[in-house]
Amino acid sequence: MDASLDLNIKPIWLLDEAPKKELERNFVELGLNISVKEEKGNSLVEELNRVSAENKKLTEMLTMMCENYSVLRSQVMNYVAKIPRKETNNTNVSKKRRAECLGNCSSNNKEANGNSESISTDDDSMKKTRAATIKSKISRVYVRTDPSDTSLVVKDGYQWRKYGQKVTRDKPSPRAYFNCSFAPSCPVKKKVQRSVEDQSVLVSTYEGEHNHPHPSKLEATSGSNRGMTMSSAPCSVSHSSSGPTTTLELAKSMSTDYAKASNNGGGKKMDWPEFQQFLVQQMASSLTKGPSFEAALELPYLEEFLMTIL
DNA sequence: CGAGTTTGACCAGCGC
DNA sequence: GCGCTGGTCAAACTCG
Numbered sequence A: 001m002d003a004s005l006d007l008n009i010k011p012i013w014l015l016d017e018a019p020k021k022e023l024e025r026n027f028v029e030l031g032l033n034i035s036v037k038e039e040k041g042n043s044l045v046e047e048l049n050r051v052s053a054e055n056k057k058l059t060e061m062l063t064m065m066c067e068n069y070s071v072l073r074s075q076v077m078n079y080v081a082k083i084p085r086k087e088t089n090n091t092n093v094s095k096k097r098r099a100e101c102l103g104n105c106s107s108n109n110k111e112a113n114g115n116s117e118s119i120s121t122d123d124d125s126m127k128k129t130r131a132a133t134i135k136s137k138i139s140r141v142y143v144r145t146d147p148s149d150t151s152l153v154v155k156d157g158y159q160w161r162k163y164g165q166k167v168t169r170d171k172p173s174p175r176a177y178f179n180c181s182f183a184p185s186c187p188v189k190k191k192v193q194r195s196v197e198d199q200s201v202l203v204s205t206y207e208g209e210h211n212h213p214h215p216s217k218l219e220a221t222s223g224s225n226r227g228m229t230m231s232s233a234p235c236s237v238s239h240s241s242s243g244p245t246t247t248l249e250l251a252k253s254m255s256t257d258y259a260k261a262s263n264n265g266g267g268k269k270m271d272w273p274e275f276q277q278f279l280v281q282q283m284a285s286s287l288t289k290g291p292s293f294e295a296a297l298e299l300p301y302l303e304e305f306l307m308t309i310l
Numbered sequence B: 001c002g003a004g005t006t007t008g009a010c011c012a013g014c015g016c
Numbered sequence C: 001g002c003g004c005t006g007g008t009c010a011a012a013c014t015c016g
Helices: A017-029 A038-082 A096-104 A109-116 A124-137 A215-222 A249-264 A272-287 A291-297 A299-309
Strands: A138-144 A160-167 A174-180 A189-194 A201-207
Antiparallel strands (some): A160 A174, A174 A189
16 A cells, blocks of 8 residues: 655645646647547546546544644643642662762762761661652663664664673663763663564663753753744653653654744744644644554554644 | 764662 | 574774
8 A cells, every 4th residue: 555645735736727837838838639639638637537536535534633732632632731740859869879879869879888987877668669660760662673773773863872781681682771861970871672563672770860950941942042942952851750651752753843934934943723733734744654643543652742742 | 183973891670 | 491683882992
């Protein structure tokens, strides 16, 4: 099946009668004898009519999609409003091995281990609290990549330094370990591993919170701050450290395209109706891209996707 | 030459 | 205590 739907939001000129006549005129100008090739011409006109009708139908479908999108959007808004946000006031990332040095997490491991000998007053409740703390700081991001790409690199806008790679027991693919190297004292760590279910999906697990602004935000505030903030956002969308975080390349590409589209208009921002129309266009074109859109159709992905474009 | 990556060794936690 | 496993270190290596 040919999935390439050449969709248009606005009814194109083929819907009008005048252009058809112009087409016929063009045939004459091109030296083609319409009377001789009347049959061919008629079939072409019929074909044009058919395509026009099809286009009209598709346009209606898109309009409906757009309306459904609006409804869905408001539903998601309501849904998101109902989700209780967990407090994220605890700032230090703790790991098992560094559990004893809660106040000294940014220092190096050897120092931490040295200190740990003098501070060893753990009990079960403390352990549970810490485990909960770790759990609440962990977020997960799914990124669809080229399955042939073995680099385990997830571009999220931050600067990462790889410090280790390990083959784990239950997973066929190795796990890569990264430190945030944008700020020397940033405690955030990232683990990246391919999904067992889908080798084309990279699962990156973030531990902790960045103690510095996002690099792209720094860029945005220091220089080219045009259009919506979406344009400077990374592909990841994090709505809470308490819940899973999902990334869609589709959302990324859409935001990028949107940024481009906005910038092409001389830096003029699109208003909401324009933006909606733009989204529909992008959705339509994304239908042809397959995997990303399929991913978006899975409910958790879809929610995140909608969060992204809201 | 410096920054980043690779990779084998080491360490700590956990279950038995 | 022992072995398994995940996480980290650091020397060697690569690349711009």
